Amino acid sequence: SIPLSFFAGIGGASNAGVLVKGSNYLETLSKTDCVVFDKTGTMTQGVFEVAGIHHNTMEQSALLEYAALAECRSTHPISKSLQKAYGKHIDQSRVSDVQEISGNGVIAKVDGRTVAAGNSKLMKRIGVNYHDCHSVGTIVHLAIDGEYAGHIVISDIIKPHAKEAIQALKQAGVSKTVMLTGDSKKVADQVAAELGISEVYSELLPGDKVSMVEKLLKEKKPKTSLAFVGDGINDAPVLSRADIGIAMGALGSDAAIEAADVVLMDDDPLKIAKAIRISRKCLRIVY
Ligand code: ADP
Ligand code: MG
Numbered sequence: 001s002i003p004l005s006f007f008a009g010i011g012g013a014s015n016a017g018v019l020v021k022g023s024n025y026l027e028t029l030s031k032t033d034c035v036v037f038d039k040t041g042t043m044t045q046g047v048f049e050v051a052g053i054h055h056n057t058m059e060q061s062a063l064l065e066y067a068a069l070a071e072c073r074s075t076h077p078i079s080k081s082l083q084k085a086y087g088k089h090i091d092q093s094r095v096s097d098v099q100e101i102s103g104n105g106v107i108a109k110v111d112g113r114t115v116a117a118g119n120s121k122l123m124k125r126i127g128v129n130y131h132d133c134h135s136v137g138t139i140v141h142l143a144i145d146g147e148y149a150g151h152i153v154i155s156d157i158i159k160p161h162a163k164e165a166i167q168a169l170k171q172a173g174v175s176k177t178v179m180l181t182g183d184s185k186k187v188a189d190q191v192a193a194e195l196g197i198s199e200v201y202s203e204l205l206p207g208d209k210v211s212m213v214e215k216l217l218k219e220k221k222p223k224t225s226l227a228f229v230g231d232g233i234n235d236a237p238v239l240s241r242a243d244i245g246i247a248m249g250a251l252g253s254d255a256a257i258e259a260a261d262v263v264l265m266d267d268d269p270l271k272i273a274k275a276i277r278i279s280r281k282c283l284r285i286v287y
Contacts, residue, residue, distance in 0.1 A: 009282030017265040018275045019249065025261045028244045029279040033224035035174055035272060036213060038238075039181035039191055040077065041231035042248060043162045043269060048081035048154040051137050055150040063150050067142055070108040070115040073098050075233075075253075078140060079106075081154055082117075101125075102234050103182040103205040105140065116143040119184065121203070123148070136190065138183055158194060161270040166196050168273035178216065180209050182234070206234040213241050229272060231256055246272060 068086035071079035105118015137155035188202035228242035239245030247260035
């Protein structure tokens with residue numbers, strides 16, 4: 001039978017905005033020694049602002065319109081920021097044959113022209129020569145009918161408690177913190193440095209994140225747990241693969257929330273260390 005204090009532990013955790021899906025996860029959580037994070041939406045707000053529009057062949061407003069239309073059916077935070085920057089109503093009948101390629105971007109027909117909007121991987125994939133961009137931020141390159149059309153720079157901001165959250169984990173005895181992201185090396189390295197995360201892997205596809213977690217699981221100390229923290233649809237496979245999956249609950253995708261063992265109701269990364277502390281306290285009461 002399950003000791004009563006496990007229920008008290010789960011109840012106490014939920015008061016703190018940490019939803020633990022079962023008492024068995026408290027023990028796994030208490031042994032956490034390695035915490036692996038996704039970047040966008042986990043350590044950053046996942047709310048992007050369009051920082052600049054650089055055009056090569058067409059007016060800036062036309063470039064933004066093509067991007068917003070091509071992306072109009074995507075729920076990715078990048079798409080949402082493009083819709084907001086465009087600011088006008090979108091006539092969906094102008095858009096067809098939408099293809100979203102996770103970790104790359106989208107390809108769609110807009111007014112009968114083929115528009116590709118995404119990162120450098122997407123441009124390489126379709127064989128379009130893109131121009132390097134030295135701005136700091138996530139770059140959305142655009143190609144129209146196979147011709148490079150320009151790029152839009154989008155920047156995200158780090159969550160207010162993200163740095164504190166890493167320090168709190170170190171104080172709780174977590175010996176390793178790792179960040180995984182599909183974003184560019186430049187953005188990833190900058191965010192990791194700002195947060196004090198020593199290990200960072202960038203430009204990963206969803207499948208690469210699973211392989212990375214599998215590698216880290218092999219390397220971890222015996223009798224310890226590896227936790228993965230994420231928010232996106234793409235994160236569901238990694239959340240299930242980790243010893244303990246932690247999802248951001250407020251802005252996180254339904255798939256991530258469903259795949260997780262623990263849900264942070266308010267998306268606050270400081271709650272990761274808090275959840276570990278609560279689980280340890282609860283186990284001390286039991287044994
Ligand atoms: P993260 O690992 O940081 O959560 P994702 O895996 O969601 O990021 O996306 C990785 C990268 O793929 C993004 O940084 C972006 O360059 C590109 N990308 C993904 N979806 C889109 C989209 N809808 N439009 C443009 N670019 C996208
Ligand atoms: Mg993400």
